[in-house]
Amino acid sequence: MSRFARGITIVWVVLRYGLDELVLSTFRQPWLRAVTRVITFGRKLDAPRGQRLREALESLGPIFVKFGQVLSTRRDLMPPDIADELALLQDRVPPFDPDVAIATIERAFRRPIGEVFVSFDRQPVASASIAQVHFAVIRDRQGHAREVAVKVLRPGMLPVIDKDLALMRMMAGWVESLSADGKRLKPREVVAEFDNYLHDELDLVREAANAAQLRRNMQGLDLVLIPEVFWDFCHAEVLVMERMKGVPINQVDRLRSAGVDIPKLARDGVTIFFTQVFRDGFFHADMHPGNIQVSLAPETFGRYISLDFGIVGTLTEFDKEYLAQNFTAFFRRDYKRVAELHIESGWVPAHTRVNELEAAIRTVCEPYFDRPLKEISLGMVLLRLFQTSRRFQVEIQPQLVLLQKTLLNIEGLGRQLDPDLDLWSTAKPFLEKWMLDQLGPQRLWRELRAEAPHYAKILPDLPRLLHDFLRQRPHDNRVDLQELLATQKRTNRLLQSLIYGGLGFVLGLLVMQLFVRVRIF
Numbered sequence: 001m002s003r004f005a006r007g008i009t010i011v012w013v014v015l016r017y018g019l020d021e022l023v024l025s026t027f028r029q030p031w032l033r034a035v036t037r038v039i040t041f042g043r044k045l046d047a048p049r050g051q052r053l054r055e056a057l058e059s060l061g062p063i064f065v066k067f068g069q070v071l072s073t074r075r076d077l078m079p080p081d082i083a084d085e086l087a088l089l090q091d092r093v094p095p096f097d098p099d100v101a102i103a104t105i106e107r108a109f110r111r112p113i114g115e116v117f118v119s120f121d122r123q124p125v126a127s128a129s130i131a132q133v134h135f136a137v138i139r140d141r142q143g144h145a146r147e148v149a150v151k152v153l154r155p156g157m158l159p160v161i162d163k164d165l166a167l168m169r170m171m172a173g174w175v176e177s178l179s180a181d182g183k184r185l186k187p188r189e190v191v192a193e194f195d196n197y198l199h200d201e202l203d204l205v206r207e208a209a210n211a212a213q214l215r216r217n218m219q220g221l222d223l224v225l226i227p228e229v230f231w232d233f234c235h236a237e238v239l240v241m242e243r244m245k246g247v248p249i250n251q252v253d254r255l256r257s258a259g260v261d262i263p264k265l266a267r268d269g270v271t272i273f274f275t276q277v278f279r280d281g282f283f284h285a286d287m288h289p290g291n292i293q294v295s296l297a298p299e300t301f302g303r304y305i306s307l308d309f310g311i312v313g314t315l316t317e318f319d320k321e322y323l324a325q326n327f328t329a330f331f332r333r334d335y336k337r338v339a340e341l342h343i344e345s346g347w348v349p350a351h352t353r354v355n356e357l358e359a360a361i362r363t364v365c366e367p368y369f370d371r372p373l374k375e376i377s378l379g380m381v382l383l384r385l386f387q388t389s390r391r392f393q394v395e396i397q398p399q400l401v402l403l404q405k406t407l408l409n410i411e412g413l414g415r416q417l418d419p420d421l422d423l424w425s426t427a428k429p430f431l432e433k434w435m436l437d438q439l440g441p442q443r444l445w446r447e448l449r450a451e452a453p454h455y456a457k458i459l460p461d462l463p464r465l466l467h468d469f470l471r472q473r474p475h476d477n478r479v480d481l482q483e484l485l486a487t488q489k490r491t492n493r494l495l496q497s498l499i500y501g502g503l504g505f506v507l508g509l510l511v512m513q514l515f516v517r518v519r520i521f
C-alpha cells in the first residue's frame with residue numbers, strides 16, 4: 001500500500017472510532033472542528049474512549065498495536081482509563097510460514113537448515129509481530145547435542161515499520177501544531193522513542209548481547225536462570241539460545257502444588273530487580289508475566305527463568321544516586337530535600353521556586369503515608385514524582401521512566417504472588433547498602449582503582465618528561481638544582497599533608513557511615 005493510501009486508511013480509522021474527539025476539543029482551529037463534525041454527522045460513539053482507541057490501533061495492524069502497548073506503559077503521559085485499556089492490547093498475530101523462517105536461517109548462515117541444526121521443529125512455539133520462536137537441537141563447540149530456542153525475525157518488517165513510523169511522525173506533528181494540549185503530550189518525542197525501541201528489536205544480536213550480559217551479572221545470585229547464548233548461531237535476524245523449561249509464573253496453583261515457596265518467590269523477584277538496578281545499573285525492562293517462568297528441575301528448583309531481552313534499561317551512577325536519594329528523602333518525608341535534589345541536578349528551570357515544588361511534591365506524596373510502609377509502591381511514588389516534576393518542566397530521562405514502569409510490573413507481580421509482600425523491607429537493604437557504598441571509603445578505593453591503569457601509563461613517562469623539562473630550561477645548573485630541591489621540599493610537604501588529610505578523610509567517612517546508618521532509615 002502506498003504511503004498516501006495508508007494515510008487515508010489511518011484518517012478513516014481515526015474518524016470511524018471517533019479518535020478525533022480525543023484531541024479535537026483542544027484544536028486551535030475552530031473551522032477544523034466544524035468540518036470534522038459535518039463529515040462525521042450521525043456517527044454513534046457509545047464505547048468509552050479508551051476502548052475506541054484500542055480497537056482503532058488493533059485495526060491498524062501490529063506496529064500500531066505495539067505502539068499502543070508502549071504507550072500503555074507511559075502512565076506519566078496517559079490518563080489512567082486510556083492506559084488501562086491500552087494495556088489489554090495483545091501482540092498476537094498468526095505465525096508466519098515455517099518455510100519462510102527456514103529460508104531466513106539458511107540465508108543468514110549460508111548453509112542448508114540440516115547443516116545448521118541437528119533437528120528443527122517446524123511448528124513455532126510462539127509468534128509475535130516482530131519475531132517467532134521455534135525449538136531446535138544444535139551441536140555445541142564441544143560436540144554435545146543441546147536443546148535450543150530459535151528466535152527468527154518476521155521477514156520484510158523494516159520497510160513496513162519505516163512506513164508506519166513516517167506516518168506516525170506526520171500525525172504527531174499535526175497533533176503538536178494544531179492542538180493546544182499537543183505540546184504537553186510530546187507526541188513527536190514519544191514517536192521518536194518508539195522508533196528507537198522498534199529498531200532495537202530488529203537487531204537480534206543486540207538482544208543476544210543483553211542476554212549474555214544479564215546472565216553474567218546474575219551468576220552467583222542463584223535466584224534466576226538466564227538462557228545461554230550460542231554465539232556461533234547468532235545473526236541480526238536469528239537468535240539461538242538455550243531452551244529453558246519452566247512453568248509460567250502466572251500458573252500459581254501449579255507452582256504451589258509442585259511445592260514452590262510462593263512468598264519467597266515474591267521476595268526473590270524484588271531482590272533480583274533491585275540487584276539489577278542498584279548493583280549492576282543494568283536491568284531487564286520487559287518483565288511481563290509472559291517472559292517469566294519458574295524452574296521445577298531438582299537442581300534449580302524454585303528459581304526464576306527470564307526470557308526476552310529485547311528491552312533492557314541502563315542506569316548511570318547519576319541515575320542511581322537520584323533514585324536512592326529521592327527514595328530515602330521520601331521515606332523521611334523530607335519533601336524539601338526531594339525538591340532540592342531536582343534543583344541541584346539542574347533539571348528544573350532556574351526560576352523554579354523550591355517551596356512551590358516542595359508543596360507540589362508534598363501534595364502527591366503525603367497521602368501514601370496513610371497506609372503501612374510495607375504497602376507503599378515505589379513504582380507509584382516515582383510515577384507521581386515524575387508527573388509532578390513534569391508540571392515544573394522537568395525532563396525525566398527515558399531510562400528512569402523505563403525503570404518506573406518495570407518497578408510497577410515487579411511490584412504488581414510480587415503482590416499477585418503474595419498479597420502480604422513487604423516491599424519496603426525487601427528493598428531497604430539495597431538502598432542502604434548503596435548509600436553506604438556511595439559515601440564510604442569503598443567509593444574512594446573504587447575510583448582510585450579505576451584510575452590506576454592511567455597512573456601505570458603515565459608513571460614510566462615521568463623521567464623522560466622531567467628530563468625534557470630540564471633540557472628546555474636555561475643551562476644554569478646550580479639554579480636548576482636549587483629550584484629542584486625547593487620543589488622537592490614543597491612536594492614532600494604536600495605529600496605529607498595529602499597522606500594525613502587522606503587518613504583523616506577515610507576516618508571521617510567511617511564515622512559518617514555510622515551516623516548515616518542511623519540517620520537515613
Ligand SMILES: Nc1ncnc2c1ncn2[C@@H]1O[C@H](COP(=O)(O)OP(=O)(O)OP(=O)(O)O)[C@@H](O)[C@H]1O
Nearest residue numbers: 091126128131133149227241242243244290307308
Ligand atoms: N530460551 C527459551 N526457552 C524456551 N522457550 C522460549 C525461549 N525463548 C522464548 N521462548 C518462548 O517463546 C515465547 C516468546 O518469546 P519472546 O518473548 O522472546 O518473543 P517476542 O517475539 O519478543 O514476544 P513478545 O514480544 O510477545 O514478548 C516465550 O514466551 C516462550 O514461550
